Amino acid sequence: MGYKRFEEYNVKVTDGIRSSYQTILSELGEDPVREGLKKTPERAAKAMQFLTQGYHQDPAKILKSAMFREGYSDMVVVKDIELYSLCEHHMLPFFGKAHVAYIPDGQIVGLSKIPRVVDVFARRLQVQERLTHDILECINETLKPQGVAVVIEASHMCMMMRGIQKQNSVTTTSGFRGVFETVETRTEFLRLIGSDLS
Ligand SMILES: Nc1nc2c(ncn2[C@@H]2O[C@H](COP(=O)(O)OP(=O)(O)OP(=O)(O)O)[C@@H](O)[C@H]2O)c(=O)[nH]1
Numbered sequence: 593m594g595y596k597r598f599e600e601y602n603v604k605v606t607d608g609i610r611s612s613y614q615t616i617l618s619e620l621g622e623d624p625v626r627e628g629l630k631k632t633p634e635r636a637a638k639a640m641q642f643l644t645q646g647y648h649q650d651p652a653k654i655l656k657s658a659m660f661r662e663g664y665s666d667m668v669v670v671k672d673i674e675l676y677s678l679c680e681h682h683m684l685p686f687f688g689k690a691h692v693a694y695i696p697d698g699q700i701v702g703l704s705k706i707p708r709v710v711d712v713f714a715r716r717l718q719v720q721e722r723l724t725h726d727i728l729e730c731i732n733e734t735l736k737p738q739g740v741a742v743v744i745e746a747s748h749m750c751m752m753m754r755g756i757q758k759q760n761s762v763t764t765t766s767g768f769r770g771v772f773e774t775v776e777t778r779t780e781f782l783r784l785i786g787s788d789l790s
């Protein structure tokens with residue numbers, strides 16, 4: 593069946609999440625039944641369930657649904673994949689770009705499946721480091737390529753809207769497996785994505 597978008601996923605808003613948001617509104621000093629807020633617990637529950645739908649999706653299955661035997665054995669790079677996730681410490685967004693590359697070993701994967709895998713892991717509560725490794729290991733273990741590389745550049749709302757309140761800091765995380773562990777291949781990838789790390 594493969595990957596399904598939330599709209600097709602038929603997830604019902606969970607009563608417990610909706611009523612918890614109603615409690616939060618009251619505890620914040622708001623009137624949860626005033627006109628503008630009446631539907632807010634429902635909307636917030638729906639939004640949060642959308643943003644965490646990755647718990648109900650199987651990223652390996654997504655990759656397996658479009659793997660093809662092919663002799664191509666050079667680098668495949670999908671860069672600038674926009675990414676929105678939630679930090680598990682504050683449940684506030686972090687967002688930015690993911691860059692993913694692999695070198696096939698007899699099998700390629702449908703290109704769209706790479707951003708889909710990024711979305712599945714991003715739509716769970718995360719830290720940027722684990723998100724990077726989740727994507728890396730999933731592609732490595734499922735596609736079994738000669739190598740895989742992932743770089744994520746992201747800004748964290750928990751460091752922008754509150755806390756340290758730094759508006760311009762960007763965090764870069766990276767992971768390399770197989771042939772990307774050699775300097776030459778890694779450097780070529782970093783050059784192709786225009787990374788400062790190269
Ligand atoms: N390593 C890592 N840290 C993260 C990520 N997202 C948020 N954090 C950090 O998680 C840490 C949680 O630290 P705590 O001291 O428990 O929380 P806090 O009091 O809200 O910390 P401040 O943000 O410094 O005010 C903070 O330093 C955040 O910046 C992430 O993806 N990776």
Ligand SMILES: [Zn+2]
Pocket residue numbers: 679680681682683684748750751
């Ligand atoms: Zn945070």
